[in-house]
Amino acid sequence: MSHLQKNRKVLNRISRLQGQMNAMYKTVLDGEAECIDVLQQVAAVRGAVQGLMNELLEEHLKTHVLTEDYDEKELEDFLLLLKKYK
Numbered sequence: 001m002s003h004l005q006k007n008r009k010v011l012n013r014i015s016r017l018q019g020q021m022n023a024m025y026k027t028v029l030d031g032e033a034e035c036i037d038v039l040q041q042v043a044a045v046r047g048a049v050q051g052l053m054n055e056l057l058e059e060h061l062k063t064h065v066l067t068e069d070y071d072e073k074e075l076e077d078f079l080l081l082l083k084k085y086k
Contacts, residue, residue, distance in 0.1 A: 003063060010055055017048040057082075 004010050024041040027033040064074055 004056075004059065007059060010052070010059065013048065013052045013055055017045065017052060020045045020048055 020041065024038065024045060027041060028038055060078065064070070065078055
C-alpha cells in the first residue's frame with residue numbers, strides 16, 4: 001500500500017492518533033490523573049482508530065477492489081477482514 005504515503009487524510013488521522021496516544025501516556029505517567037480522565041482519552045483514541053480504519057477500508061475498496069479488473073482473491077481477503085473487524 002505504498003500509495004498511502006501520499007494520502008493526506010490517512011496521514012493526518014495517524015498523526016492525530018499518535019498525538020492522542022502520547023497525551024494519554026503522559027497523563028498516566030504523571031500520576032495525577034483521575035481514572036475518568038484516562039477513560040475519556042481512551043474513548044477518544046478508540047474513536048480515532050475507528051475513523052482511521054474506516055478511511056483505510058474506503059481507500060482499499062476504491063484502489064484495489066472496486067476496479068474493473070478486480071482480483072477475486074483480493075475481494076475474498078477483504079471480506080474475511082471485514083468479518084474479523086466486526
